[in-house]
Amino acid sequence: MNNEPENTAEGTEAPTRSGFVALIGAPNAGKSTLLNQLVGAKVSIVTHKVQTTRTLVRGIVTEGRTQIVFVDTPGIFRPRRRLDKAMVSTAWGGAGDADIVAFLIDAERGIKGDAETILDNLSKVRQPKVLILNKIDRVKPETLLELAAEANRRVPFERTFMISALKGSGCQDVLNYFAEALPEGPWYYPEDQISDLPMRMLAAEITREKIYLRLHQELPYSAHVTTEKWEERKDGSVRIEQVIYVEREGQKKLVLGHKGATIRAIGQAARQELSEILEQPVHLFLFVKVRENWGDDPERYREMGLEFPG
């Protein structure tokens, strides 16, 4: 084995590589979990609730000489409301810009419903495509082989991977593949950067996740969180003010809870996670406001990085 450092002789270094990989999949396929596993940090929100990812969150992995920028797309499903439509077109837009499209299937669910719709549309995507069968910890090997064969019959995939995003098995193979397959070119981000999601937005996403975890039965998709104020203090702590927008007065009562118990719990959970991520004490202040029909307001879409579907 040659133990010589790679960069001893000038001009003999392998060129750097870089590119974008779009993660496409039905809601709950495990895109956020995989992204977090690959990046090794919590950059995308993971909950049991479907359709939690609204914007294109990027995770950046620098592996050897290659920088892989992952685009975590909102789950692609049949759009119903206007907001849903914006999420779907943003997801397909993300696929169109990527160098490689990775289609993630929940192997336990198989190819049906949304996964089937996506598969049918994927043949129109011109970029190289790879298939990733996820949640193999829940499925028999025979079923996996059948699934892989069925998907490859419909769409020509360059490669098929079988992984557990949750447990990490198979994930390094996926990374190695992208590290080889992406084109030569300079890196887009500094080596130590893992996400380009602005901290204010990440903080808002964290609070939104805590709301979902507590209220997903009662308040399915009608809460939106914005970070209004971010103040670094001399003592090393940060003061963050956020507004939770809901559509109706009744929803505001739900978020507040009896004597403010619910919003206190949401605030505590969000503050704890934020201080772990920021590695500094966080003072978090949450306000709830009613704004009717924010789902039809173009400004909200811009804030979330989505295109207004008109």
Ligand SMILES: Nc1nc2c(ncn2[C@@H]2O[C@H](COP(=O)(O)OP(=O)(O)OP(=O)(O)O)[C@@H](O)[C@H]2O)c(=O)[nH]1
């Ligand atoms: N058993 C098992 N569960 C998994 C695996 N990967 C993800 N999950 C679970 O599947 C659920 C959905 O995962 P997410 O990563 O949020 O899915 P997503 O595709 O990002 O979902 P959306 O944001 O709705 O598009 C979570 O409860 C995960 O813990 C896996 O490999 N094995």
